[in-house]
Amino acid sequence: MSATFLGVPLGLISLVTLTVQNSALTIVLHYSRISVPADRMYNAAAAVLLNELLKGAISLSIAYRNAVLAASSTRGGDYSRIPTDDEFEGRRRSGPGGGGGIDLARAKFAATKMLGEVFSSDCWKLSIPACLYVIQNNLQFVAASNLDVPTFQVTYNLKILTTALFSVILLRRRLSAKKWFALLFLAAGVGVVQLQSSAAAGSSSSSHGAHEMDKTKGLLAVFCACMTSGLAGVYFEMVLKGSKADLWIRNVQLSLFSLLPAVCAVFAPGLSLVGGPAKPNPTAGQPVFANFGAWAWAVVLIQVFGGLITALVIRYSDNIMKGFATSLAIVLSFCAGIILFDFRVTTSFLLGTSMVVAATYLYNLPDAPRRGPPESSLPT
Numbered sequence: 370m371s372a373t374f375l376g377v378p379l380g381l382i383s384l385v386t387l388t389v390q391n392s393a394l395t396i397v398l399h400y401s402r403i404s405v406p407a408d409r410m411y412n413a414a415a416a417v418l419l420n421e422l423l424k425g426a427i428s429l430s431i432a433y434r435n436a437v438l439a440a441s442s443t444r445g446g447d448y449s450r451i452p453t454d455d456e457f458e459g460r461r462r463s464g465p466g467g468g469g470g471i472d473l474a475r476a477k478f479a480a481t482k483m484l485g486e487v488f489s490s491d492c493w494k495l496s497i498p499a500c501l502y503v504i505q506n507n508l509q510f511v512a513a514s515n516l517d518v519p520t521f522q523v524t525y526n527l528k529i530l531t532t533a534l535f536s537v538i539l540l541r542r543r544l545s546a547k548k549w550f551a552l553l554f555l556a557a558g559v560g561v562v563q564l565q566s567s568a569a570a571g572s573s574s575s576s577h578g579a580h581e582m583d584k585t586k587g588l589l590a591v592f593c594a595c596m597t598s599g600l601a602g603v604y605f606e607m608v609l610k611g612s613k614a615d616l617w618i619r620n621v622q623l624s625l626f627s628l629l630p631a632v633c634a635v636f637a638p639g640l641s642l643v644g645g646p647a648k649p650n651p652t653a654g655q656p657v658f659a660n661f662g663a664w665a666w667a668v669v670l671i672q673v674f675g676g677l678i679t680a681l682v683i684r685y686s687d688n689i690m691k692g693f694a695t696s697l698a699i700v701l702s703f704c705a706g707i708i709l710f711d712f713r714v715t716t717s718f719l720l721g722t723s724m725v726v727a728a729t730y731l732y733n734l735p736d737a738p739r740r741g742p743p744e745s746s747l748p749t
């Protein structure tokens with residue numbers, strides 16, 4: 370039976386939330402970068418570091434709560450088995466007395482057991498997706514600083530293509546002819562959108578708000594972000610599939626391994642204003658969290674929320690839902706681009722965007738049932 374909140378399936382809640390989060394992030398990220406002059410720009414790498422710290426702290430709290438629930442429901446000193454998620458849910462419903470009380474010894478036991486899992490012998494595996502996600506999260510700032518909202522959102526959908534390619538290479542997944550066709554159609558749709566925007570812009574750089582946008586730099590960043598998104602996602606999936614560790618423990622490990630590259634990005638010379646204005650860097654020498662105003666905090670909080678929702682979508686929903694969320698986010702960002710940022714819609718932009726949405730829909734339609742053993746199915 371699927372888990373619910375106030376009677377609504379968690380899968381549906383996470384889908385709607387992910388859609389709104391995806392669009393909100395693109396819009397707020399873009400606005401936070403273009404609305405201030407270069408000398409008052411916040412440090413993007415510092416925002417990525419804050420994101421990882423907050424996400425890690427929240428994941429640690431959830432993992433600890435789960436460990437305490439497991440320990441408090443264990444009787445007779447038998448702490449050898451961690452209950453399943455359904456059992457957790459049953460105990461949560463039966464109230465505080467249901468598990469027999471939580472005393473200090475059990476809380477300590479829970480903390481020790483949880484830390485043992487966090488620092489287990491295979492935790493190093495998370496170092497690869499962690500580094501990739503830090504790069505991706507930094508690249509997002511470059512892209513959002515140099516592309517308009519709808520173009521960024523549509524182009525970023527190419528991560529469906531990179532995810533599929535890495536699934537084929539690393540997970541040896543076989544794709545149906547329909548899925549390959551959908552992927553080609555997706556790439557063609559993104560191509561159509563790019564063709565029209567280059568023709569409309571006439572040059573690779575344009576002025577937007579208080580900020581000069583370099584379209585070539587933005588596109589390069591979004592393509593690289595699609596590569597890291599695909600590779601990190603598939604690698605994270607491989608790690609999740611290969612062990613029984615709790616998702617929140619894996620998230621804590623992911624955040625822990627993110628800290629070193631995130632700190633390096635903050636202090637690396639030349640990288641301190643990733644996605645910011647061109648050289649010379651007018652904020653060089655300023656404190657790391659200088660110019661960190663309400664919009665910068667909004668970006669960090671939406672990113673933290675997005676990371677946690679992504680984890681929930683992996684847990685309670687599936688790839689089909691995640692794909693739909695991305696398509697719906699394109700439509701929302703598209704409308705926001707027109708209303709908030711004076712984005713000019715052309716026929717070819719509409720055509721390209723429709724192709725991307727249709728390709729995403731087609732890709733996520735279930736394949737016709739096959740005879741014999743099923744192909745490997747992806748949880749995300």
Ligand code: C5P
Pocket residue numbers: 424502503506528598599602605620623675676677679680
């Ligand atoms: O766009 P994509 O789905 O690749 O984005 C994933 C985002 O979610 C990244 O910002 C990454 O840091 C975050 N994430 C997370 N925890 C996971 C998986 C992804 O915070 N388990």
